[in-house]
Amino acid sequence: MVITGLRPGNGPRRWNAARRKTTFEDGTGDFRRLPGAGPVRSVGRVIEVRNLSKRYGGTVAVDELSFAVRPGRVTGFLGPNGAGKSTTMRMMLDLDRPTAGRVLIGGRRYRDLPEPLRHVGALLDAGAVHAGRSARHHLLWLARSNRIPAARVREVLELTGLESVAGRRAGGFSLGMSQRLGIAAALLGDPPVLLFDEPVNGLDPEGVLWIRRLMRGMAAEGRTVFVSSHLMGETALAADHLIVIGRGRLLADTTVPEFIEANSRSYVRIRTPQPERMRDVLTEAGIPVRQAADGALEAHGAEAAKVGELAAAGGLTVHEVGTRTASLEEAFMRLTGESVEYRAGGADR
Amino acid sequence: MSTPADAVRAAIAAEWVKLRTVRSTFWLLLLAFALSVGLAHLIGLTFADMKPDPERPFDPLFAAFYSLTLGQLPLVAFGVLVMGGEYSSGTIRPSLAAVPRRGLFYGGKLLAEVPLLLGFSLVTVPVAFLVSQAALGPQGVSVGADGAVEAMIGASLYLTLITLFSTGVATMLRGSALSLGVLLPLLFLGSQGLGNIPKVKTVTQFLPDQVGMVVMHLTGPPGDPRFGRPYGPWTGMALLALWTAAALLGGHLALRRRDA
Structure with missing residues (x-):
C-alpha cells in the first residue's frame, strides 16, 4: 500500500485557505473564527500548566509542574519514559484529574470548552480505535460529537493520505496508518491547538519526516503545537521550544538553539x-x-x-x-540522567 | 453558537454512529431475535402436543415469553459491549476528549441505545407471541386475549431495562469481560433449578431478571407455591427499574470519579 505524503507547502494551506481561519485572542480566553483573517502571531500563553501534580497512591507522576505553551511554534515536551509526559497530556484533556494544580487552555479548563475538538486536537494513543470500525466511521462519530460537518471527514482523510483505506476496518491498520488516522482525528475540528503524544513512535523514516513537516506547517499557520517525545534528536529537528521534564519535574524551559548552544x-x-x-x-x-x-x-x-x-x-x-x-542526545541524557537513575530504583508511574 | 440542546443532540448522534458502525450490534440483535422467536415456536409446538391437565391450568402466555429468558442473553452482551467496548478498544479517551462532560457522554450513549432497544423489543416480543400462539394450535390465544397486550408491553420494557442494567454494570466495572463474568451467572442463578430451592429463592427472586418474570407470566399461576412471588407484575417491573437506575447511577459515579 502506498501512502502519499502530505506536502506541507501547499497541503494544509490549500485546505485551510478554503476554510475560515481559527485565531486565538490573547488573554481573554476567547477563541474566535474570523472570516478571512490571516494567521495571528500571538505570543499568548495558549496552554498554561500551573503547579500541576498527580499522585498514584504513594507514587508521584507529576510534581508541581508549571509552564506555558505559546502559539506559532512547535514546543517539544521531552523526558525519559515514565517522566510524566503522558500523564500531563491526559490532564490537559481532563481525562485524568490532577491531584493539585490546573491546566488552562485559552484561559479555560478543557471541559469548559464548547465543542472542544474545534479548539484542541489531540493524538494520545493511535491504537485507540475500535478494531471493527472503519477509519471513515471512526472519524464520523468524532465529527458528529462536535457538530463538525461530515464533509470534513473526507478532507482529513485526504490530508493524511488515507482515502484509499478509509473503508477498511481499523483493526487491520499498520502502525503508520494508525498514526495517520490519529492525526486525521486531531485535525478534524481544524483546531488552533494541537497536542501530540509520541507521534513518531514506531514510524519509518518517511513517516517521521511527514509528521515533522506537518507539525512545522501547523505552527507556521499560527497554531500552537505541543509534542511529547523521549527522543532528543528528533525533537530538536521538529521543535522551536523545549520543555524538559524528569521525575515529573520541570528541568528546562528553553528554546532549541539555546539548548544546543548550552549543551552541545x-x-x-x-x-x-x-x-x-x-x-x-x-x-x-x-x-x-x-x-x-x-x-x-x-x-x-x-x-x-x-x-x-x-x-x-x-x-x-x-x-x-x-x-x-557532544550530541544532543548526550546532553539530554546528562540533564535527565539523575531522574532516570532514580526511577530505575523506584516504581514506574 | 451551540446550545445545550445542540450538545445533547450531538452526543446522541455520535453514539448512534458508533452503534451502527460495528458488526456486533447487528449480529447480537439478530441472535436475540432468532433465539426469542425460534424457541417460542419450539416451545409452542411442545405444549401443543401435551394433554391439557385440569388440575394445573396451562397459561398460553408462558409459551410466548419463556424463550425471552434465553433471547435476553445476546441483548445483555450488547448492553455490556456498548460501554465495555470503549474500555477494551481504548476509545474511551477519544470519546471523553470529544465530549469531556462525562454526564453528557454517558447520557448520549444511553439515549442512543434506548430507542434501538425499545424498537427491537416492540418487534421481537409481538413476533414471538404470534409465532408461539400459532404453534400452540387450538390452545393458542389471540392478541386480544386477557392480559396479552399488558404482558407484551411488560416483556418489551423488561428486555430494554435488563440491557440498560448491563450497560450500567459495564460502566461501573469498566470493561466487557469482567461484566459478562458477573452478569451471566447472575442471570442464570435464579432461572436454573437453584432458584426453586426455597431458602435460595427468598433472595434470588429479587434479582434483576427474576423481578421481571411475573409480568411475562413465567412464575406460574398466582399463588403457586413453587414459582409464585410475593409481588405483583408491575411491582416487579418497578423493582427492575430500581435495579436499572442503581446500576446506571453507579456507572455514572464511576465514570465521573475515575481517570479515563
Whole structure:
C-alpha cells in the first residue's frame, strides 16, 4: 500500500485557505473564527500548566509542574519514559484529574470548552480505535460529537493520505496508518491547538519526516503545537521550544538553539603519550582542558589547527587531534540522567 | 453558537454512529431475535402436543415469553459491549476528549441505545407471541386475549431495562469481560433449578431478571407455591427499574470519579 505524503507547502494551506481561519485572542480566553483573517502571531500563553501534580497512591507522576505553551511554534515536551509526559497530556484533556494544580487552555479548563475538538486536537494513543470500525466511521462519530460537518471527514482523510483505506476496518491498520488516522482525528475540528503524544513512535523514516513537516506547517499557520517525545534528536529537528521534564519535574524551559548552544559545544579531542605537558601547554595558551574517562584530553574553545600548532611548538607527540561535537542526545541524557537513575530504583508511574 | 440542546443532540448522534458502525450490534440483535422467536415456536409446538391437565391450568402466555429468558442473553452482551467496548478498544479517551462532560457522554450513549432497544423489543416480543400462539394450535390465544397486550408491553420494557442494567454494570466495572463474568451467572442463578430451592429463592427472586418474570407470566399461576412471588407484575417491573437506575447511577459515579 502506498501512502502519499502530505506536502506541507501547499497541503494544509490549500485546505485551510478554503476554510475560515481559527485565531486565538490573547488573554481573554476567547477563541474566535474570523472570516478571512490571516494567521495571528500571538505570543499568548495558549496552554498554561500551573503547579500541576498527580499522585498514584504513594507514587508521584507529576510534581508541581508549571509552564506555558505559546502559539506559532512547535514546543517539544521531552523526558525519559515514565517522566510524566503522558500523564500531563491526559490532564490537559481532563481525562485524568490532577491531584493539585490546573491546566488552562485559552484561559479555560478543557471541559469548559464548547465543542472542544474545534479548539484542541489531540493524538494520545493511535491504537485507540475500535478494531471493527472503519477509519471513515471512526472519524464520523468524532465529527458528529462536535457538530463538525461530515464533509470534513473526507478532507482529513485526504490530508493524511488515507482515502484509499478509509473503508477498511481499523483493526487491520499498520502502525503508520494508525498514526495517520490519529492525526486525521486531531485535525478534524481544524483546531488552533494541537497536542501530540509520541507521534513518531514506531514510524519509518518517511513517516517521521511527514509528521515533522506537518507539525512545522501547523505552527507556521499560527497554531500552537505541543509534542511529547523521549527522543532528543528528533525533537530538536521538529521543535522551536523545549520543555524538559524528569521525575515529573520541570528541568528546562528553553528554546532549541539555546539548548544546543548550552549543551552541545564542540571541543578538540587529543590523544598524546604526554598528557601532563600537553595540558600545561594548552592552559598557558588560555585554553580550558579536561581529561576524559579514557585518558584523552578535551580542549574547549579552540580549533584543532591551533591545538596542533601548540603541540608542535612544544615538541609534543600527538596520536590524534580531532574536533568532536557532544550530541544532543548526550546532553539530554546528562540533564535527565539523575531522574532516570532514580526511577530505575523506584516504581514506574 | 451551540446550545445545550445542540450538545445533547450531538452526543446522541455520535453514539448512534458508533452503534451502527460495528458488526456486533447487528449480529447480537439478530441472535436475540432468532433465539426469542425460534424457541417460542419450539416451545409452542411442545405444549401443543401435551394433554391439557385440569388440575394445573396451562397459561398460553408462558409459551410466548419463556424463550425471552434465553433471547435476553445476546441483548445483555450488547448492553455490556456498548460501554465495555470503549474500555477494551481504548476509545474511551477519544470519546471523553470529544465530549469531556462525562454526564453528557454517558447520557448520549444511553439515549442512543434506548430507542434501538425499545424498537427491537416492540418487534421481537409481538413476533414471538404470534409465532408461539400459532404453534400452540387450538390452545393458542389471540392478541386480544386477557392480559396479552399488558404482558407484551411488560416483556418489551423488561428486555430494554435488563440491557440498560448491563450497560450500567459495564460502566461501573469498566470493561466487557469482567461484566459478562458477573452478569451471566447472575442471570442464570435464579432461572436454573437453584432458584426453586426455597431458602435460595427468598433472595434470588429479587434479582434483576427474576423481578421481571411475573409480568411475562413465567412464575406460574398466582399463588403457586413453587414459582409464585410475593409481588405483583408491575411491582416487579418497578423493582427492575430500581435495579436499572442503581446500576446506571453507579456507572455514572464511576465514570465521573475515575481517570479515563
